[in-house]
Amino acid sequence: MEIGTDENPQHWHEEIGDDVGNRLNWLRAGVLGANDGIVSTAGIVMGVAGATAERSPVFVAGIAGLVAGALSMGAGEYVSVNAQRDSEQAMLAMEAQELQKMPETEQRELAKMYERKGLSRETAKQVAQELTDHDALAAHADIEFGIDPDNLTNAWHAAFASMVAFTTGALLPLLVITLSPLSIRVWATVVTVAIALAVAGFVQAKLGFSPRGRAVVRNVAGGLLAMVVTYAVGSLVGAHL
Template structure:
């Protein structure tokens, strides 16, 4: 991201738009879903591959992990986001009731909050009065709770984003270990997962404005560690069962 000067103004956030909060929610759901899909299904198929050289058990376990994981991610996101939305709506309802029953008290409270942010008393009162006249509930919700009443998180959007991203991520290790020859399927899966996690880490860093190397490194390292452990467990269990 490039930042301009006073002579050539350029704001870093102009490239990502004004709805940063909603963007971050989508980023969280999408990246977590893809990473979980890649790592969890890779761990499952590698664990089964360590226990048997047959294709059928590996494929069945991978498909079962994909379906169960995708539905679990969708349900988890839907429940958690709905819980957050219900809480936000409850707070907004209470705040609306306070504004109706004691508007002058709420106006003074809003002015005090702006004073605490550094405005002079007269300026804070003027700002509070103008914001109250425009949209009292939005003004109080923003400064007290950090909530925009018009942009509450959509639970269905988060659920579908998680489910789709998990499925896409999970398909990569499943196809890699199923379609490659038995002699190279483990290494082909490791390579596929490493590349996929690197890409996911890169996208996460770019969209989240965080360091690319750190995001890529932790994604790849975590995924490879998980595969190594599950493959070792599968190899040990497979020889004793």
């Protein structure tokens, strides 16, 4: 069987390996952003709903929480990813200098690394030679740091993904509690948020190849706990105002 056919399990694993960095980055920014948007905004509007039966304060508080949360997520992601990118670029620059000053030593080091991974000495030398001839910096960056010099993390992409995901998640509880009849708005929000968090947990687990049931339970339990606590606090404070 030829490597690269759809029937070949090795081809499937190679595709996962090539794409896993990007997928995990977008997964982290997107799913965490959506989860935070759902839970934090649901907590805010539930807390205010516990303190007052009026719609306006709930809506205003929800909008304020949505905007503040989206900006905070975007700025935090931008700073975090930029710090990671600066570190990656510094390591690449250092490795490029070493390759320029002592290429033979670096090639021997590359061969030893592949030998430690299980290749025979002769095969490791051949692999190191061929990879060095093709792209020495990429070869060393991959095996030493797990970095692809041509595919560094983009801070703006991650920040934008976080902001959009947070906003999307935050709109759900905000719209439900604002548009639902007063008599059922709390329960409607609880049910809607629980379903949304279950879906988010399922998607996260599926894309990350992790147990789905555990992710769903964790997401839903955390969201419900946040809503119960904030509603109780809002009711207690509202009763004394």
